[in-house]
Amino acid sequence: MDMTKQELLDAAKKTAAAPSCYPGLKALIEAWEKALGTPEEHAAAVKMLAGLKECVSDIDGFIAFASSPDGVKVLGGEAAASQAVEAAKSAKAKGTKYCICPACTNGGILLDHEADLLH
Numbered sequence: 001m002d003m004t005k006q007e008l009l010d011a012a013k014k015t016a017a018a019p020s021c022y023p024g025l026k027a028l029i030e031a032w033e034k035a036l037g038t039p040e041e042h043a044a045a046v047k048m049l050a051g052l053k054e055c056v057s058d059i060d061g062f063i064a065f066a067s068s069p070d071g072v073k074v075l076g077g078e079a080a081a082s083q084a085v086e087a088a089k090s091a092k093a094k095g096t097k098y099c100i101c102p103a104c105t106n107g108g109i110l111l112d113h114e115a116d117l118l119h
Contacts, residue, residue: 002113002116003109003113003116005036008110008113008116008117009033009036011106011107011109011110011113012029012032012033012048012106012110013029013033014102014106015029015052015102015103015106015107015110016029016030017102018101018102018103018106019102019103020101020102020103020104021055021103021107022055022103024051024055025048025051025052025054025055025103025107028044028047028048028050028051029048029051031044031047031048032044032045032047032048042118045117045118046118048110048117049110049111049114049117049118052107052110052111053111055103055104055107056098056099056103056104056107056108056111057098057099057104058097058098058099059088059091059092059096059097059098059099059100060092061099062084062088062098062099062100062101062104063085063088063089063092066081066084066085066088067081067085071084084100087100088100098111
């Protein structure tokens with residue numbers, strides 16, 4: 001299903017606003033937003049997509065990270081990490097393919113609609 005520019009913009013804004021969004025990716029998203037409707041839009045979309053491909057984690061990558069010592073630290077301790085792993089496993093069982101954080105969830109929407117971004 002094709003997405004409208006507004007739907008893509010909404011997903012991009014949600015990605016950039018997420019606390020888990022990397023600053024570099026946020027800058028690429030903001031540059032794409034500023035380029036909308038200009039001759040630079042396509043080039044900005046290509047750069048944003050490259051950043052998304054680098055930053056958005058798949059669900060298995062998130063499960064592995066949340067199960068690691070670094071993940072436990074980042075997620076706020078064993079209990080929080082364990083809850084995140086269980087939530088991610090549940091999401092995976094339902095067909096979710098990206099990390100369940102807001103940045104990856106919305107970034108994944110953009111990745112899934114790459115053709116709409118480049119159109």
